[in-house]
Amino acid sequence: MDRAPYWDPPPSGGSAPTIRARRLDRVGDHPLQIGNLLSRKEQDELLSIAKPIKYPRSGMTIFTSEKEAEYVYVIDEGIVRISRIAPNGQRRILAFMVPGDLFGMPDCGIYVNTAETVSATRLYRFPWPALRQLLAKRPQLQEKLLIKLAHDFRQAQRQMMMLGQQSARQRLAVFLLDFIRSPGFFNQEKLQLALPVNRFDLADYLGTTRETAARAFARLEKEGLIRRITAHTIQILNMGGLEQLQYGPSRRTGSA
Amino acid sequence: MDRAPYWDPPPSGGSAPTIRARRLDRVGDHPLQIGNLLSRKEQDELLSIAKPIKYPRSGMTIFTSEKEAEYVYVIDEGIVRISRIAPNGQRRILAFMVPGDLFGMPDCGIYVNTAETVSATRLYRFPWPALRQLLAKRPQLQEKLLIKLAHDFRQAQRQMMMLGQQSARQRLAVFLLDFIRSPGFFNQEKLQLALPVNRFDLADYLGTTRETAARAFARLEKEGLIRRITAHTIQILNMGGLEQLQYGPSRRTGSA
DNA sequence: CGCCGACTTGACACCAATCAAGATAAGTGG
């Protein structure tokens, strides 16, 4: 609140990627950050009520929806998927969270989503009552939480835009570009992208199926935009072409 | 913050409809409310920096994306649509806002969405700097803003679920049910629903086209769930049937 | 080497976008 004209400095990467960039230019040597907004003093205060938790493997459950919400979490290392089950039983991944992201905000005291690890993860756990007390004492800290929330809100809106109006191929291109912009996944020299998620998670995130996701990969490859080294290692052959895809025709026939 | 176990009392209707319910049980006689969270004292404080603005007709622009964000708004009366234009030129309506809703939060000092009136509207306009100052002084007020934001965030997530995984007919059913739960639109005795939005806006909100929306209406009518009196007046014949639709098969073939 | 999971590709059916035309309602001028 001492930098932006009115309110909102960009909480993380400038171009608002859906997979938010992992920031390496941390303020101090402290590991705790929330979207790179915190001052050193705020980090210390937060650390005093936080407990570090480790999840050594992927596929571990951090919390499930409908359960009583006692904690809120901030990622220090690793990737977490936030998902929800539709009334008809389908799973939908709402977001992949990366270091610096905050999740687990309760609604009427319970979690509304489910959080699971996608890779080995280290995170900070905050008891709600203690965090609320701290926020009440520190309006600036609360304001930064608000900024972070507003940012995540816009990410969700962006995802809404994508889900409703583009073909699976276009959505895949946007997804790849988001990851490319995130340091830690993309090797600039080899032009290789390391996808940390499998096709199943990818499909549930893009709102499609594994088969269609695979076909979208195949088509991008046939068009010369990418090359599949392995299923999780993608070489980018034509970055501009990928970027142009999202400006392409609106037509998403046969699609919802 | 004196009612819920930890944090989050439901900001408006209990079942979190996408079109949030207009609350008639206001705290006092003051017209200003934000999701029915504010105490009388907070209302007074907010009113002291707010200016009432009238938009007498529908289709009027309140602000457009990319423009410098000077104000934030709270609806007192009427309906506002929040939209964004995709890179390919398609418009998408992200939400319909009703009385008690807050919108216009800037990102890095500019608006990211466009807001236009759907009907004649009366709203309160807050200059950002003054509002920020007030929030810094009143942590409880800021907390309520945060609650409101978290609620809207979950609405967006809910919309994401819907957009990605259901057929146009199912999405229309959910949309109708949301409006039915909102007092002011649904006549309990006649079982008639007054839709304030035209097919164009409806289609852009549901992520489909006018034609498909019309066909979805036609099919619901043929199935005996609703009856079209006029294009904007719908009689509900089988409420339970509508509700069952959202639990229906996950299949959204030919759909994204 | 063989099993097993994840990924990929093919065939088919279906929903929805598009193009086009018709029907209904609303607004306008005589």
Next chain:
DNA sequence: CCACTTATCTTGATTGGTGTCAAGTCGGCG
């Protein structure tokens, strides 16, 4: 009040993307 115009909504025919089912391929691990 009625003809005309216009906007909005609706329906039909066609086309294409995608879900589903099924089979095949690739890679890891014991």
